Amino acid sequence: MNPVDVTTKLRAALDGLAPEPPAGPSLFDRVRADVARRRARRASVLCGLVVLVVAGGIGVTVAPRATETSGPTAGQAAGTGLPIRxxxxxxxxxxxxxxxxxxxxxxxxxxxxxxxxxFGPETVTDRAQIEGVVALVNRVATAAVPEGPVNCPADRGGTMEVTFTGPAGIATARLRVTLSGCRSNRLEMPDGTAVELANDGAEDLGDTIRGLLGLNWTWQT
Structure with missing residues (x-):
């Protein structure tokens, strides 16, 4: 056979072959591309929020984690950053x-x-007065822990002890209030748990409790 004819026939056969389609991306490549797209969208949203906050002073509220407790019974005022009670x-x-x-x-x-x-001991059994004091003590937040050295006024050792008892006459809680120096309101439970409570707003917690119970005790130190 003529070499020219052989070459012509081979070229025609090769030209007739269909080109193989390009290989598609693997599963790994598709997943990696999807992750990259998600990251790009997230970065775009965050950048937009930063621009809005800087330009317009928009406040952002962060919801508490599921492990945290909020509300009056938790003794945590919103935005105080105090420890959760x-x-x-x-x-x-x-x-x-x-x-x-x-x-x-x-x-x-x-x-x-x-x-x-x-003064005392004075026992109060009036239901309305008791409910008022219990609600007050359960409402106040934990006290902030001071950082660094603290300068306290003179400590003269005055104290007030408030004991809560149940129907069986068993103490269910005890609040110890110091009346001078670096004042404190330490609430102690029968199981040994103790927590330091803040005051009732601008009022001294001990003063508020005595007022709710009608104990008009005054003294000079």
């Missing part, structure tokens, strides 16, 4: 009596001419 530190609603005893100061401290005095 454990539910185990709430005074039981079945409280039937509140007993208060107050020591004005440690003998000899402060003005030595003014004697140390003790």
């Amino acid at each position: 454990p539910a185990t530190t709430l005074v039981p609603s079945g409280t039937t009596a509140i007993t208060v005893v107050l020591h004005t100061k440690t003998p000899g401290l402060g003005n030595p001419a003014v004697p140390a005095r003790t």
Whole structure:
């Protein structure tokens, strides 16, 4: 056979073959491309939010995590950043009596001419008064933990103890309030749990409790 004819026939056969379609992307490539698109969209949204906040001063509210507790019974005021108060530190609603005893100061401290005095113990069983004090103590937030050294006024040792008891006469909670120095409101539970409570707004927590219970105790230190 003529070499020219052989070459012509081979070329015609090759020209008649259909080209193979290009290979499609693998599953890995498709997933990687999808992830890249998602990241690009997320970055675009975040950039837009940043621009809006900077340009317009828009406030952004972040929802609390599911593990956090919010609301009045948690003792956490919105936006305070204070520690969340454990539910185990709430005074039981079945409280039937509140007993208060107050020591004005440690003998000899402060003005030595003014004697140390003790008021009480005074037990209150009025339902409305008890419910008011229980609601107050359960509403206040935990106290902020001070950072660094703290300068306190003179500590004369005065204390007020508020004991909550249930129907069986068993103490269910005890609040210890210091009356001088770096004042504190320590709530202690029977299981050993304790928490430091803040004051009732601008008012001293001990003063508010005495007012709710009608205990008009006044003294000079």
